[in-house]
Amino acid sequence: MRLLLVEDEEKVARFIRRTLEEEHYAVDVAPDGEAALDLIEVVPYDLVILDLTLPKKGGLEVLHLLRQRENKTPVLILTARTSVADRVKGLDVGADDYLIKPFAIAELLARVRALLRRGSTAPAVTLKADDLTLDPVSHEVSRDGKKIDLTTKEYALLEYFLRNPNRVLTRSMIVEHVWDIDFDTFTNILDVYISYLRNKIDKGFKRPLIHTVRGIGYVLKV
Numbered sequence: 001m002r003l004l005l006v007e008d009e010e011k012v013a014r015f016i017r018r019t020l021e022e023e024h025y026a027v028d029v030a031p032d033g034e035a036a037l038d039l040i041e042v043v044p045y046d047l048v049i050l051d052l053t054l055p056k057k058g059g060l061e062v063l064h065l066l067r068q069r070e071n072k073t074p075v076l077i078l079t080a081r082t083s084v085a086d087r088v089k090g091l092d093v094g095a096d097d098y099l100i101k102p103f104a105i106a107e108l109l110a111r112v113r114a115l116l117r118r119g120s121t122a123p124a125v126t127l128k129a130d131d132l133t134l135d136p137v138s139h140e141v142s143r144d145g146k147k148i149d150l151t152t153k154e155y156a157l158l159e160y161f162l163r164n165p166n167r168v169l170t171r172s173m174i175v176e177h178v179w180d181i182d183f184d185t186f187t188n189i190l191d192v193y194i195s196y197l198r199n200k201i202d203k204g205f206k207r208p209l210i211h212t213v214r215g216i217g218y219v220l221k222v
Helices: 010-022 033-042 059-068 084-093 105-119 152-162 171-178 189-201
Strands: 002-006 026-030 047-050 075-079 097-100 127-129 132-134 141-143 146-148 210-213 217-220
Touching (some): 002 010, 002 033, 010 026, 010 105, 033 047, 047 059, 047 105, 059 084, 075 084, 075 105, 097 105, 132 152, 152 171, 152 217, 171 217, 189 210
Parallel strands (some): 002 026, 002 047, 047 075, 075 097
Antiparallel strands (some): 132 141
């Protein structure tokens, strides 16, 4: 899952981003409203976490423009504004949820999970391919009953494959969903992580799941 965090306070943005990445999300950060709109135009985000008090364009204006353009990406407002009027206005403009700073990180993560489940077309159930399973809630992965430990990026790669079985995923599609906007697409890091993942989920098993589509990308065959 790829998220956009729109937050102008650098320390807050860095903390939230690190927390979300530890939960296996790919996270981009926009420091102002205009930058957020530019990113949303070109990147298919699964969720936007939006501060209200932003430079250039405020959060409510960003939200209004998104909904005016019929962009239905779930939006979680994250702000220090505490009045009921502010909350009502945010929800009326088109926000899906509203969380007030300071917040408990566990609550933020729970709200993120809830919005992603609501906005996803895929059912919130254990993902499977052959004898490989991935639990999106516990983040546990196993094959043929054997637990597999994955790094954050390996897990994100596998989840993306499992949510798109038998679909050829181009290199750019994978990068857009698993890495952030600053990723250098000319490096071979994607191939390195694919190799890491194959060593953990395919090596030693009778049937390989991840296959290379030469000149295009990869596919997980079930």
